[in-house]
Amino acid sequence: MKKKFFCGVDIGSLTTKVVLLDAKGEMVSRAWARSGYAGKEVAHRLLSGMLEKVGARQEEVTVVATGYGRVTYPADREFSEISCQARAIARLFPAARTVIDIGGQDSKVIRISPQGRVLDFAMNDKCAAGTGRFLEVMAQALEVPVEELGHLAEKSSRPLCISSTCTVFAESEVVSCIARGEPKEDIVAGICAAVAARVLALAERVGLEPEVVFTGGVARNKGVVKAMRERYARALAIPPEPEITAALGAALLAMDLGTERK
Amino acid sequence: MSDKQHTLHSARRLGRLMSRYYLSSRYHSLWGPLLRRPLAWVTSGAPVEILRVFGIHPFYPENYGALCGARRASLALCQAAEARGYSQDLCSYARCHLGSLFSPEHAPLKKLPPPDLLVACNNICGTVLKWYEELARRLRVPLLFIDTPFIAGELEDRAVAYVQEQLRAMVEELSRLTGRRWDAARARRIMGLSNEAVLLWREIRYMGRHRPSPLNAPDLFIHMAPIVVLRGTPQAVHYYRLLLSEVRERVKKGIAAVPGERVRLLWDNIAIWYRLNRFFRFFAERGACFVTDTYTGGWDTEMAVREDPLESLAEAYAGIFLNRSLQFRVRQMVELIRDFAVDGFVMHSNRSCKPYSLVQEEIRRQVVEQTGIPGLVVEADQTDPRAFAEETVLNRAQAFLEALAL
Numbered sequence: 001m002k003k004k005f006f007c008g009v010d011i012g013s014l015t016t017k018v019v020l021l022d023a024k025g026e027m028v029s030r031a032w033a034r035s036g037y038a039g040k041e042v043a044h045r046l047l048s049g050m051l052e053k054v055g056a057r058q059e060e061v062t063v064v065a066t067g068y069g070r071v072t073y074p075a076d077r078e079f080s081e082i083s084c085q086a087r088a089i090a091r092l093f094p095a096a097r098t099v100i101d102i103g104g105q106d107s108k109v110i111r112i113s114p115q116g117r118v119l120d121f122a123m124n125d126k127c128a129a130g131t132g133r134f135l136e137v138m139a140q141a142l143e144v145p146v147e148e149l150g151h152l153a154e155k156s157s158r159p160l161c162i163s164s165t166c167t168v169f170a171e172s173e174v175v176s177c178i179a180r181g182e183p184k185e186d187i188v189a190g191i192c193a194a195v196a197a198r199v200l201a202l203a204e205r206v207g208l209e210p211e212v213v214f215t216g217g218v219a220r221n222k223g224v225v226k227a228m229r230e231r232y233a234r235a236l237a238i239p240p241e242p243e244i245t246a247a248l249g250a251a252l253l254a255m256d257l258g259t260e261r262k
Numbered sequence: 263m264s265d266k267q268h269t270l271h272s273a274r275r276l277g278r279l280m281s282r283y284y285l286s287s288r289y290h291s292l293w294g295p296l297l298r299r300p301l302a303w304v305t306s307g308a309p310v311e312i313l314r315v316f317g318i319h320p321f322y323p324e325n326y327g328a329l330c331g332a333r334r335a336s337l338a339l340c341q342a343a344e345a346r347g348y349s350q351d352l353c354s355y356a357r358c359h360l361g362s363l364f365s366p367e368h369a370p371l372k373k374l375p376p377p378d379l380l381v382a383c384n385n386i387c388g389t390v391l392k393w394y395e396e397l398a399r400r401l402r403v404p405l406l407f408i409d410t411p412f413i414a415g416e417l418e419d420r421a422v423a424y425v426q427e428q429l430r431a432m433v434e435e436l437s438r439l440t441g442r443r444w445d446a447a448r449a450r451r452i453m454g455l456s457n458e459a460v461l462l463w464r465e466i467r468y469m470g471r472h473r474p475s476p477l478n479a480p481d482l483f484i485h486m487a488p489i490v491v492l493r494g495t496p497q498a499v500h501y502y503r504l505l506l507s508e509v510r511e512r513v514k515k516g517i518a519a520v521p522g523e524r525v526r527l528l529w530d531n532i533a534i535w536y537r538l539n540r541f542f543r544f545f546a547e548r549g550a551c552f553v554t555d556t557y558t559g560g561w562d563t564e565m566a567v568r569e570d571p572l573e574s575l576a577e578a579y580a581g582i583f584l585n586r587s588l589q590f591r592v593r594q595m596v597e598l599i600r601d602f603a604v605d606g607f608v609m610h611s612n613r614s615c616k617p618y619s620l621v622q623e624e625i626r627r628q629v630v631e632q633t634g635i636p637g638l639v640v641e642a643d644q645t646d647p648r649a650f651a652e653e654t655v656l657n658r659a660q661a662f663l664e665a666l667a668l
Binding site: 080083 | 641665
């Protein structure tokens with residue numbers, strides 16, 4: 001049967017993202033929700049909703065899964081997020097040579113060729129520092145919603161220095177900052193700076209060749225973006241919906257599978 | 263594709279050979295003192311040929327650590343050592359070994375054959391000095407220590423002379439301990455046996471240059487045991503002759519270690535012993551074969567023949583790759599990549615082995631620059647399973663293999 005739609009499902013550690021493309025490769029729909037306990041069901045629910053809206057059946061869709069839960073999803077094929085990110089960024093930003101992606105439990109830096117091939121990549125050590133989870137833990141300690149961290153950090157005039165790289169120790173450090181009565185926005189700015197420093201150090205392993213694109217849910221955090229821009233002087237491009245790039249890449253790879261078959 | 267098909271038939275013979283070795287270790291610990299054939303616990307880079315001249319039986323705690331890992335006994339033993347205050351940052355071979363002294367009930371082989379003396383050489387790392395000092399204090403046995411200076415550039419005569427001087431003192435000490443005399447002719451014979459086994463091992467490793475490769479890294483890791491613990495004996499030579507003929511036969515018949523070999527890889531660092539098969543199977547299922555590695559090649563350099571056997575030994579043991587500069591190791595990898603037609607390399611950043619692992623990121627950068635092939639670093643530990651996050655590591659491995667294929 002000729003496939004009418006191409007879908008990318010990215011079941012991440014924190015959120016599940018689904019992107020649907022039509023036969024021409026135009027984005028028809030995208031959605032995301034907390035992965036929770038059953039990311040597979042979440043993905044299924046999101047995709048079913050989309051298909052209902054466009055009036056398509058499951059058999060008319062080629063699905064590629066990515067993310068930590070990718071093997072659980074009954075997709076046509078699965079790819080690692082690295083390959084998916086590279087594929088999406090080559091489409092969105094043809095001049096991009098480096099992708100910095102900060103997700104829930106991973107941060108990664110990918111160097112890509114002009115054709116969108118992965119040349120090299122580095123990922124965070126076996127440690128939550130420099131990831132979305134790190135920010136969540138800190139937001140909890142500060143009793144602010146994680147979405148608010150960015151706005152708070154922007155208000156800071158004197159960011160504090162959070163020196164611990166370990167999430168648990170950094171949390172104690174934040175708790176003692178709170179106890180000392182430090183302003184919330186300065187603590188938050190310090191946290192954002194810590195994430196930026198950690199990820200940029202990781203980036204040096206593969207080299208930061210421009211153009212650099214920043215993706216992943218954390219790219220929505222203005223505090224981290226600001227801290228990254230302060231440390232990395234050159235332009236930093238951010239897609240309008242930075243959390244769905246891996247899902248988009250998966251959908252594009254699903255399209256590639258279709259062309260391979262012909 | 264059953265597992266059986268890939269296992270070398272020699273593996274069974276190897277099992278018997280190693281059982282005999284461990285049995286003879288026990289025998290030596292019982293009868294050795296009476297027969298003036300003491301048992302020594304030694305580091306993997308100790309000049310064992312000298313010990314054999316004096317009829318001393320070597321027992322290798324590092325090899326034992328690998329065994330603990332492969333049998334999944336390492337965690338309990340590491341914890342037993344940590345409970346006594348040894349840091350989790352200490353090498354897990356050391357923790358396994360020390361742990362086996364404290365909790366023999368958790369230890370493979372139960373109580374290890376106790377040593378009459380200890381011989382350590384810091385050509386492989388600095389940890390062995392403190393590890394063996396600790397053993398000497400606890401077990402109240404003499405410790406002989408050989409200090410090999412780090413070789414930043416070429417191996418210089420004065421470094422060789424410095425080590426040779428220590429070997430001479432060691433010979434005197436062993437002579438005193440065993441009541442036997444140094445026999446240079448016997449030393450040459452034993453070194454001849456070492457060289458013979460080493461050359462066979464090298465030839466076996468070189469078989470990986472064939473396409474498809476008859477050997478995958480786990481084969482090398484399993485079959486390296488005799489070159490470590492039985493170096494300088496006729497048994498090692500005999501074993502490697504048999505293994506070589508089996509591997510040759512594989513090549514002749516075109517039998518691949520990884521059926522449908524598509525990607526040829528190089529492995530850097532010690533194995534992840536507690537996941538040896540499962541880890542490499544992940545690659546094999548995707549058509550990737552580790553045709554060569556840097557670790558088991560540590561035992562494939564022959565000793566030069568010099569007038570004084572101690573000079574040959576000093577040269578050989580001071581010159582091993584872990585005692586060498588970053589440039590040396592880059593060159594070594596670049597050559598392996600060229601000789602084995604390798605498409606990519608995987609470095610195990612091994613929390614236990616600091617001298618092996620600390621420089622990897624820079625080696626990786628330079629090797630990628632010089633060869634143009636990609637390299638992946640995965641974090642784990644040789645025997646401490648707590649340092650290994652399988653999901654994270656395999657996720658990276660998959661991305662790496664995709665990048666090689668796409």
